[in-house]
Amino acid sequence: MSDYQYPLTEQNIVINVYPVELVNVKRLIVEEEQVGPATEEILRKSANNWSKAMSIGMERELSLALKLAGSERDSHQIIFNNDGLINEFSHLKTVEDIEAFSQKYGLLGVNPPDSEQVNSKSTLVWATLQPYFIYNTYGFSVFEPIDLWFWHINEVRQILKLYDVVRKDSSDDRVDDLIEIKEHSGRFGSLAEDRTTMDRYFVYWTEGELILMLPKDMEERSMLEIGQYTLSKVLASHISGGIHLGVGELIRNPSTKGFKVSERRYTPYLLAAIYYDLWQKINDDKNIFICGNKSCGLPFIKSRRKKYCSDACKQEAYRERKRKGSDTL
Numbered sequence: 001m002s003d004y005q006y007p008l009t010e011q012n013i014v015i016n017v018y019p020v021e022l023v024n025v026k027r028l029i030v031e032e033e034q035v036g037p038a039t040e041e042i043l044r045k046s047a048n049n050w051s052k053a054m055s056i057g058m059e060r061e062l063s064l065a066l067k068l069a070g071s072e073r074d075s076h077q078i079i080f081n082n083d084g085l086i087n088e089f090s091h092l093k094t095v096e097d098i099e100a101f102s103q104k105y106g107l108l109g110v111n112p113p114d115s116e117q118v119n120s121k122s123t124l125v126w127a128t129l130q131p132y133f134i135y136n137t138y139g140f141s142v143f144e145p146i147d148l149w150f151w152h153i154n155e156v157r158q159i160l161k162l163y164d165v166v167r168k169d170s171s172d173d174r175v176d177d178l179i180e181i182k183e184h185s186g187r188f189g190s191l192a193e194d195r196t197t198m199d200r201y202f203v204y205w206t207e208g209e210l211i212l213m214l215p216k217d218m219e220e221r222s223m224l225e226i227g228q229y230t231l232s233k234v235l236a237s238h239i240s241g242g243i244h245l246g247v248g249e250l251i252r253n254p255s256t257k258g259f260k261v262s263e264r265r266y267t268p269y270l271l272a273a274i275y276y277d278l279w280q281k282i283n284d285d286k287n288i289f290i291c292g293n294k295s296c297g298l299p300f301i302k303s304r305r306k307k308y309c310s311d312a313c314k315q316e317a318y319r320e321r322k323r324k325g326s327d328t329l
């Protein structure tokens with residue numbers, strides 16, 4: 001699998017991508033897959049564990065998934081550029097869009113939940129079968145529920161919107177539209193002696209999911225500052241564990257006779273490459289815009305003077321204006 005890496009510091013590198021296909025899990029017969037006995041075993045376990053995790057933790061039935069559809073000799077090559085990946089990913093809207101993206105770039109690279117976890121009888125363990133936990137473990141994968149893809153597409157859109165409001169020195173109201181604070185009492189310390197009941201504040205997406213527990217020294221801050229803190233923590237959590245650091249070329253300095261070694265970053269996981277691009281766009285202080293097509297409204301990173309996230313949205317908005325125009329006649 002050594003060549004199954006996404007380069008992050010270099011552009012226009014040729015990489016191998018394994019074939020991927022969309023499956024309806026009900027019709028998946030693992031024995032008939034031509035993927036080799038070892039992969040077959042991993043495929044069976046992945047499908048089982050995802051299915052159990054989703055039904056216990058989210059009360060959702062696993063239906064559609066993407067899976068590896070062959071071995072290394074069936075792989076194709078693409079010229080990979082990390083730059084721009086985030087715009088492409090955040091605009092996947094339909095299952096067909098996702099399928100096409102995965103066939104181009106590969107699977108995201110998220111480990112299936114552990115057997116111990118999904119077969120546990122403990123309700124405490126069941127409580128960990130939430131998207132926030134189980135959709136976020138980088139690892140080699142042969143099978144990924146489509147819900148996992150939709151979850152991350154939504155996550156990057158939320159992060160883009162949060163970045164947009166916290167970088168503009170917005171009012172607290174705009175931050176409130178995206179995140180909210182809830183108070184819980186419980187035992188939150190990690191050491192045994194810290195395990196006394198206390199009230200703590202937690203940051204949630206207003207859409208519903210938990211993001212993090214607010215540190216004590218952040219509790220009195222403004223929503224804008226809490227939003228900035230949350231943004232940095234969310235990004236850090238998605239990048240950690242995904243990015244690998246390597247050694248590139250030896251660069252000699254003739255005048256001092258010294259040398260340095262250039263740094264090369266890469267990742268085996270497509271999802272980490274996507275979050276890395278997002279992180280770089282934010283570090284480059286890029287502007288975020290909201291698509292002018294009312295039925296779309298997605299955030300996007302603008303390169304030139306653009307009002308719409310895509311040509312499709314531009315045309316749709318144009319047709320809409322024309323339709324409105326003819327209505328008033």
Ligand SMILES: [Zn+2]
Nearest residue numbers: 291296309313
């Ligand atoms: Zn759009």
